[in-house]
Amino acid sequence: MSTVEVGTELPPLSLHVTRADLVRYAGASGDFNPIHWSDRVATSVGLPGVIAHGMLTMALAGRLVTAWAGDPAAVRSYGVRFTRPVVVPDDDTGALVELSGKVTKLDGGIATVAITASFDGRTVLGKAVAEVAVG
Template identity: 55%
Template sequence: MSATLTAGQVLPGFTTRITRADLVRYAGASGDFNPIHWSDSAAAALGLPTVIAHGMFTMGLALRVVTEVTGDPGAVVSYYVRFTKPVPVPEDGTEVRFAGVVTEVTEGIAKISVEAAVADQSVLGAAVVEVRLG
């Protein structure tokens, strides 16, 4: 990995639009065909306003904040996420903003706090990535 990371460093974030087509592709790749990810009626039956993105899909997108800086997905040592809010995906899609900040660098391991938000509402809690430096 060629990136140098220091405590307090803000990583370049990004915003992406998640569409229902993305959910269909993710369902096919992951095998998670739960209808709350593609059926408005199934989502409504559970009290959801619309279909929601797969949590693991959102988690994977958030990890890009780190891997795009490090250039090496294999440098990720650990990744912890608590899902706090679902990501609603109406028919026209939804924008999700991802960001990260290095919170600690110790003995060649950087800890990075990662954030994902929809309309300024956090959808991940306590998301922390540990990445091996060097």
């Protein structure tokens, strides 16, 4: 990590989430809710289609921060609000999640990073903020 100051932008990260990723995440997390694999169930409960697990989306945004920090242990805190789902089509491309971040505060060697996560041009995580040791 180079010199960090307020306004420092993290290198953007774009990731595709596929149905295969959802299957792997379900196995790792134990969350086999059919809204994450069945179009029929997802649409029957009012969703536009199969959606990614919220915690998977949060984890992907966390990758942005840990890649920038260079050490996952540097992340002191991390929190988000789930605002919109990431709809994952049943194809080989999946859903494109675009991630960016910016340092908004420095205090005693801790950088506050505001994270933006978007899908289909819309924000999917609100109040996404990490605190990272930088000094």
